[in-house]
Amino acid sequence: MTLRKIKEILQAEVICGEEHLDEDVKFAGASDLMSDVLAFGQPGILLLTGLSNFQSVRTANIIEAKTVVYVRGKKPDKQGIKMAIEKGIPILSTKLMMYKACGLLYSLGIPGVDELQGKK
């Protein structure tokens, strides 16, 4: 599913990385705990999080996430946006809560990162 489609489904705002919207996302994971993200994250993951500080962008860069979607209307701070632009990580922000954002993406066919590993 393209990021553009995901943006529509989640009625999300693009914070940065508009030029990446036609790229594909194949799986996702969600957590506010960056240590958990470091433990389960796989390259190419769509990361949903409610943690809007700078560490969420750093973590996304370390695990090579495809994109970060902030839930509940959160947005990264200026430092985070600057890093996301530098590293080419598109950032979306949705007003939906975590549960609904995950539920929508899952029901429309985006599997969880753990399911992807199981299929390998």
Next chain:
Amino acid sequence: MMMSAENVLSQSFEIIGRDFSRAGSVSTKVKEILQEIGIDSIIIRRAAIAAYEAEMNVVMYANRGELILTITPKKIHFKVEDKGPGIEDIELAMQEGYSTATDEMREMGFGAGMGLANIKKNADQFEISSTPGLGTTLDITLYLNQAEKR
């Protein structure tokens, strides 16, 4: 950065304790260095995660510390040494979910008690030693040729 005759690259990075605004900058830099050298991306990712968790531990718990990155033709090695409270019970600290983190650390998305276990998972070799009241030292090794692992 130093490059010796034996093709060994070594660089040290200072980590400042409790400076959350800069937390993660050392491991981001380390990742860039590994990418510049052209190391396999899967190994870079594992190395970056291990370095990041180790750096966050220093930022969260210690007064200051140092990460020394050494790259040889065979391996990547991180020595992460800190001056801090040390760890009383290493076996307990290694358990997933065990944490002594404060609310401030948790607000940063860390302190879930996954750090040391995560480092061990991503390293080929991992050693930890600690003296309560003085500090903690981590030795983290990743082999560039995974066939040479053991």
